[in-house]
Amino acid sequence: MKYVIALDAGTTSVRAFVYELKTGKFVHGASQEIEQGFPREGWVEQDANEIYYKAAYCLNECVRFTGAEQIGGIGIANQRETVVLWDRKTGEPVCPAIVWQCRRTSDFCASLSKEAVKEIRERTGLVPDAYFSASKIRWILDNVPKAQTLLRQGRLAAATVDSYLIFKLTNGRTFATDVTNASRTMLFNIHTLEWDETLLRIFNLPREILPEVRPCDARMGEAEIAGAYVPVAGVLGDQQAALFGQGCFDRGDGKITYGTGLFVLFNTGETCAESRRGMLCTVGYSAGGKTYYALEGSVFNAGSAVQWLRDGLGLIRTSAESESVAECAENNGGVYFVPAFTGLGAPYWDPRARGMFTGLTRSTNRAHMVRAVLESIAYSARDLIACMEEDSGINLREIKCDGGASANNFLMQFQSNLLGVGINRPSERESTALGAALMCAVSLGEIPLQEIPRLRRSERIFSPQGDREQYNKLYREYRRAVERTLL
Numbered sequence: 001m002k003y004v005i006a007l008d009a010g011t012t013s014v015r016a017f018v019y020e021l022k023t024g025k026f027v028h029g030a031s032q033e034i035e036q037g038f039p040r041e042g043w044v045e046q047d048a049n050e051i052y053y054k055a056a057y058c059l060n061e062c063v064r065f066t067g068a069e070q071i072g073g074i075g076i077a078n079q080r081e082t083v084v085l086w087d088r089k090t091g092e093p094v095c096p097a098i099v100w101q102c103r104r105t106s107d108f109c110a111s112l113s114k115e116a117v118k119e120i121r122e123r124t125g126l127v128p129d130a131y132f133s134a135s136k137i138r139w140i141l142d143n144v145p146k147a148q149t150l151l152r153q154g155r156l157a158a159a160t161v162d163s164y165l166i167f168k169l170t171n172g173r174t175f176a177t178d179v180t181n182a183s184r185t186m187l188f189n190i191h192t193l194e195w196d197e198t199l200l201r202i203f204n205l206p207r208e209i210l211p212e213v214r215p216c217d218a219r220m221g222e223a224e225i226a227g228a229y230v231p232v233a234g235v236l237g238d239q240q241a242a243l244f245g246q247g248c249f250d251r252g253d254g255k256i257t258y259g260t261g262l263f264v265l266f267n268t269g270e271t272c273a274e275s276r277r278g279m280l281c282t283v284g285y286s287a288g289g290k291t292y293y294a295l296e297g298s299v300f301n302a303g304s305a306v307q308w309l310r311d312g313l314g315l316i317r318t319s320a321e322s323e324s325v326a327e328c329a330e331n332n333g334g335v336y337f338v339p340a341f342t343g344l345g346a347p348y349w350d351p352r353a354r355g356m357f358t359g360l361t362r363s364t365n366r367a368h369m370v371r372a373v374l375e376s377i378a379y380s381a382r383d384l385i386a387c388m389e390e391d392s393g394i395n396l397r398e399i400k401c402d403g404g405a406s407a408n409n410f411l412m413q414f415q416s417n418l419l420g421v422g423i424n425r426p427s428e429r430e431s432t433a434l435g436a437a438l439m440c441a442v443s444l445g446e447i448p449l450q451e452i453p454r455l456r457r458s459e460r461i462f463s464p465q466g467d468r469e470q471y472n473k474l475y476r477e478y479r480r481a482v483e484r485t486l487l
């Protein structure tokens with residue numbers, strides 16, 4: 001038994017990675033794209049069957065590579081909030097999965113009473129929004145007759161993607177989820193760590209359709225793969241898996257994921273920080289009998305703005321080229337960009353805001369515009385971190401980074417200068433999958449929990465350079481540009 005497999009069931013793809021059990025070293029990987037359906041404006045759906053079959057395909061591929069007897073277990077990290085409703089007798093989904101990005105329940109969420117909003121905030125640490133699972137489950141029960149029929153027969157299951165995969169992989173023997181995924185449903189009380197009667201009442205949902213909630217390091221059963229039985233153990237939502245994989249174990253340890261969007265999470269220890277600034281309080285992970293909380297802030301557009309430079313404007317040929325082009329400009333030339341393609345989230349919360357370049361003159365060139373886009377990603381992260389520090393009273397010392405755009409050296413250095421803290425880039429950039437693999441190894445008793453941070457290797461640390469006041473001034477100018485985009 002030398003390896004663990006991490007199954008990373010993301011939004012655009014499902015991937016499985018083989019890691020060495022004792023060291024977390026990457027060995028092999030397999031990947032499959034997942035189709036997304038957009039049946040109406042603002043709706044996003046996926047086929048849960050496809051997610052399962054592609055996950056099983058990737059797992060088989062990995063098991064064939066190593067041999068089943070070499071695999072100690074399978075850990076799972078997954079896209080959060082997305083809901084699947086299925087028949088517990090057959091495992092068949094009743095309708096397409098409603099994906100976290102889907103806005104179909106926005107009106108329902110906007111109609112929640114003030115009192116309900118207050119209860120939700122206090123109990124879940126979340127901001128009432130269509131993003132989370134509860135209103136999506138309600139929608140399916142109201143609109144899919146099959147779901148009602150199964151409910152009457154006591155055969156209906158409603159849960160997140162992790163839970164559906166566990167159910168299918170264990171041949172229906174386990175109907176469970178982990179505490180981090182539960183904390184994103186808006187039905188789970190993050191203080192008592194149980195499904196909450198008040199929340200169930202607000203969304204008019206019966207408790208018995210929901211899975212059992214277990215800690216992240218719990219055993220979830222055995223999956224039958226390539227003729228062998230392999231334990232499923234170690235389950236977390238993707239952002240929490242990245243936090244764990246980056247070894248952010250102490251209060252104040254944080255990470256920024258620079259992907260299509262940008263996610264900041266940091267550990268607030270065994271207590272929840274209450275946010276007054278629109279950040280989310282969520283379960284970071286639970287293992288070894290303890291639960292750690294995290295503050296979370298996100299920005300919808302980050303790497304997507306770089307994609308837009310490439311595909312929309314044709315200013316760069318590849319995302320990676322943004323680095324060398326930005327470095328051609330000595331400074332930003334007074335140009336600022338606000339990446340409000342789909343409105344602005346925290347801390348501005350204006351869904352109608354739209355993107356903008358400011359400060360253009362006849363001497364503005366391609367390098368200035370590319371640079372302004374990269375800088376806007378760093379400014380957005382500073383916006384979030386300022387709120388999170390205020391909410392928690394924690395001052396971040398150093399931040400770990402991951403995600404596609406963390407490969408950009410210009411961006412990482414600028415981020416460090418702007419925040420005045422070090423940005424620490426790991427040699428293993430797939431923090432999400434690594435987090436699930438390490439949680440699996442902890443669950444199997446192969447790696448002691450406290451060893452995890454020591455397994456992480458830094459590839460490069462970006463230390464703050466330049467004059468702090470000059471960067472504060474740039475940030476103030478960015479905030480002025482933002483003001484102009486708000487409606």
Ligand code: ADP
Pocket residue numbers: 012258259260261302303304305306307319320321322323402403404405406407408
């Ligand atoms: P996701 O998991 O959200 O699909 P990834 O973590 O794979 O995203 O990151 C992909 C994003 O990162 C894309 O939007 C891409 O434009 C951006 N990206 C990738 N490499 C670079 C780079 N070197 N510089 C800037 N942006 C990059």
